Amino acid sequence: MQKSASASSLGPGGLDLSDIFFKPIQNTSPPSPTKRHTKISVIGVGNVGMAIAQTILTQDLADEIALVDAQPAKLRGEMLDLQHAAAFLPRTKIIASTDYSVTVGSDLCIVSAGARQIAGESRLNLLQRNVALFRGIIPPLAKYSPGTILMIVSNPVDVLTYVAWKLSGFPSNRVVGSGTNLDSSRFRFLIADHLDVNAQDVQASIIGEHGDSSVALWSSISVGGVPILSFLEKQQIPYEKETLEGIHKAVVDSAYEVISLKGYTSWAIGYSAANLARSILRDQRKIHPVSVLAKGFYGIDDGDVFLSLPALLGRGGVLGVTNVNLTDEEAQRLRMSAQTILKVQSQLGL
Amino acid sequence: MQKSASASSLGPGGIDLSQIFFKPTQNTSTPSPTKRHTKISVIGTGNVGMAIAQTILTQDLADELALVDAKADKLRGEMLDLQHAAAFLPRTRILASTDYSATGGSDLCIVTAGARQNPGESRLNLLQRNVEMFQGIIPPLARSSPDTILMIVSNPVDVLTYVAWKLSGFPSNRVIGSGTNLDSSRFRFLIADHLDVNAQDVQAYIVGEHGDSSVALWSSISVGGVPVLSFLEKQQIPYEKEALERIHKAVVESADEVISLKGYTSWAIGYSAANLARSLLRDQRKIHPVSVLANGFYGIGGDVFLSLPALLGRGGVLGVTNVHLTDEEAQRLRNSARTISEVQSQLGL
Numbered sequence: 001m002q003k004s005a006s007a008s009s010l011g012p013g014g015l016d017l018s019d020i021f022f023k024p025i026q027n028t029s030p031p032s033p034t035k036r037h038t039k040i041s042v043i044g045v046g047n048v049g050m051a052i053a054q055t056i057l058t059q060d061l062a063d064e065i066a067l068v069d070a071q072p073a074k075l076r077g078e079m080l081d082l083q084h085a086a087a088f089l090p091r092t093k094i095i096a097s098t099d100y101s102v103t104v105g106s107d108l109c110i111v112s113a114g115a116r117q118i119a120g121e122s123r124l125n126l127l128q129r130n131v132a133l134f135r136g137i138i139p140p141l142a143k144y145s146p147g148t149i150l151m152i153v154s155n156p157v158d159v160l161t162y163v164a165w166k167l168s169g170f171p172s173n174r175v176v177g178s179g180t181n182l183d184s185s186r187f188r189f190l191i192a193d194h195l196d197v198n199a200q201d202v203q204a205s206i207i208g209e210h211g212d213s214s215v216a217l218w219s220s221i222s223v224g225g226v227p228i229l230s231f232l233e234k235q236q237i238p239y240e241k242e243t244l245e246g247i248h249k250a251v252v253d254s255a256y257e258v259i260s261l262k263g264y265t266s267w268a269i270g271y272s273a274a275n276l277a278r279s280i281l282r283d284q285r286k287i288h289p290v291s292v293l294a295k296g297f298y299g300i301d302d303g304d305v306f307l308s309l310p311a312l313l314g315r316g317g318v319l320g321v322t323n324v325n326l327t328d329e330e331a332q333r334l335r336m337s338a339q340t341i342l343k344v345q346s347q348l349g350l
Numbered sequence: 351m352q353k354s355a356s357a358s359s360l361g362p363g364g365i366d367l368s369q370i371f372f373k374p375t376q377n378t379s380t381p382s383p384t385k386r387h388t389k390i391s392v393i394g395t396g397n398v399g400m401a402i403a404q405t406i407l408t409q410d411l412a413d414e415l416a417l418v419d420a421k422a423d424k425l426r427g428e429m430l431d432l433q434h435a436a437a438f439l440p441r442t443r444i445l446a447s448t449d450y451s452a453t454g455g456s457d458l459c460i461v462t463a464g465a466r467q468n469p470g471e472s473r474l475n476l477l478q479r480n481v482e483m484f485q486g487i488i489p490p491l492a493r494s495s496p497d498t499i500l501m502i503v504s505n506p507v508d509v510l511t512y513v514a515w516k517l518s519g520f521p522s523n524r525v526i527g528s529g530t531n532l533d534s535s536r537f538r539f540l541i542a543d544h545l546d547v548n549a550q551d552v553q554a555y556i557v558g559e560h561g562d563s564s565v566a567l568w569s570s571i572s573v574g575g576v577p578v579l580s581f582l583e584k585q586q587i588p589y590e591k592e593a594l595e596r597i598h599k600a601v602v603e604s605a606d607e608v609i610s611l612k613g614y615t616s617w618a619i620g621y622s623a624a625n626l627a628r629s630l631l632r633d634q635r636k637i638h639p640v641s642v643l644a645n646g647f648y649g650i651g652g653d654v655f656l657s658l659p660a661l662l663g664r665g666g667v668l669g670v671t672n673v674h675l676t677d678e679e680a681q682r683l684r685n686s687a688r689t690i691s692e693v694q695s696q697l698g699l
Contacts, residue, residue, distance in 0.1 A: 077611025084618035185437035261427025268434035
């Protein structure tokens with residue numbers, strides 16, 4: 001078993017008890033190779049990356065966590081801060097390096113790294129800088145873990161998931177973006193809070209672009225199995241389209257609200273990514289709105305585009321996309337969302 | 351049931367379904383009053399406070415979590431960022447206010463607020479500023495939750511736990527400091543990593559001041575029940591006192607190492623505080639090295655708080671274990687107590 005370099009002797013110039021503390025067993029042979037050892041790599045140790053890594057650690061989702069970042073001091077500090085909690089957690093191996101070889105053999109690689117928008121910078125320019133960054137991230141990840149699942153969190157997530165798919169050469173079931181999983185959670189929280197009901201009993205999806213052109217699937221919202229819109233109609237409660245749009249806008253704006261108040265978001269996206277990690281690695285076959293290759297679904301035929309659709313997730317990655325019944329308007333908005341993303345993608349030259 | 355203010359109608363100028371979605375049941379009466387509703391308040395939403403709050407949330411330790419800070423925007427942002435994860439967590443009520451009334455009825459109050467050291471500022475001056483800050487924090491906490499347990503995390507934790515005890519008027523079993531719980535975890539991690547053994551099978555305490563004069567209880571270290579020092583002696587493996595002191599020093603310095611690398615520490619203290627919260631609120635009767643009123647233990651006289659191996663449960667500090675100390679360890683512990691008393695005496699409390 002490998003130990004961290006500092007542990008070969010206890011303390012500087014210190015004691016080495018490791019060979020004598022335990023008496024070895026004779027005539028051993030290795031057991032059946034366990035396929036249970038789960039390794040997750042997190043790329044980028046900023047607020048988002050660390051919230052994801054720490055939540056994964058607390059929820060005991062992995063046997064090994066590898067952290068990668070370009071800043072070695074920050075990286076080492078974050079690794080130590082997690083390791084120091086060893087007495088309070090199930091045993092998890094935590095390693096960190098600026099070198100991607102540390103990610104080898106990962107079952108899941110979560111990419112949170114991304115350039116920050118400079119004041120006055122165009123969205124396209126920011127995107128081009130992120131594509132350049134991904135050229136240094138995705139190919140080594142794919143090289144060291146050719147069977148891994150790639151989860152992209154960096155924004156703009158839909159375009160960057162497409163970029164990751166292209167740069168990795170992976171089949172599309174193994175490349176997924178965190179997409180609107182969190183938007184949907186915020187949507188469910190708003191509805192659940194209003195009805196004073198557990199948010200897990202609220203089914204509600206926001207799909208499409210993780211951004212301004214996202215689509216709230218009003219026709220599919222249900223609480224404890226009761227579809228909301230038909231409930232309103234049966235109770236003869238009038239509602240206006242503008243009201244629904246106001247609610248959707250509140251969800252889209254809530255990320256900006258958190259950023260304006262505390263400077264960034266971290267905890268919610270941490271829980272969202274850990275939730276996706278769990279569905280994938282524990283083969284939960286749960287349906288999540290995440291950014292997947294949308295070509296061929298819901299009349300999206302114009303090109304290779306990633307956007308959020310309700311996807312069945314399990315150990316094999318994206319196992320399928322659910323056939324939600326969309327209203328004509330929802331379907332139209334979804335196709336417009338796809339167009340918006342394709343326009344941006346076409347300027348990247350990939 | 352109270353809802354967040356924004357939830358009274360769904361969306362701005364929106365729909366109000368709350369009265370009609372559920373048909374109320376008739377002829378109801380309230381159930382037996384549950385004593386199970388657990389409320390934890392966290393004071394200070396900086397890196398440490400939020401790591402503690404988020405770990406408590408992930409580990410499902412409370413039904414209600416209240417956050418308090420002086421900065422209203424930051425506070426609201428942190429509250430929303432936790433609330434937005436509702437679909438991924440067991441249902442926990444999360445509220446936040448700059449007003450201490452939000453902490454009413456807490457079972458446990460965790461104080462992380464503290465002034466940052468200005469360049470060139472003396473330790474005593476920093477301490478005096480923190481005492482002043484505590485005068486605005488502890489009395490309202492005690493008023494809003496007269497039966498709560500106070501857990502102090504802010505540094506210097508031993509002196510500030512004493513200050514909290516004085517300002518709250520609480521009995522000493524209900525005031526503790528996070529103390530050397532984390533130092534001991536780092537100590538156990540070092541030993542466990544070296545032996546490639548689970549850290550939870552390593553018993554190892556650092557006690558005394560959470561600081562330079564802390565005391566590593568070498569004579570009490572065991573792994574899987576095997577006392578390490580007598581093991582070395584039986585195996586006739588020589589070791590030097592200096593080697594042990596270097597290991598202890600490495601533990602003391604590891605906090606500074608993390609700070610120099612990432613700017614602060616957060617995750618480990620978050621897990622440490624959540625671990626203590628669990629032992630207290632779930633009545634686990636576990637032994638933790640935490641800062642307690644040490645008067646009368648191990649020959650320590652005078653009102654001073656420092657870390658001793660303490661039995662923790664729902665009643666707070668239930669007792670202090672009678673660890674066998676070597677003469678040297680006992681002397682170092684008393685020196686540690688004196689160091690802290692000296693500082694305390696300059697505070698005029």
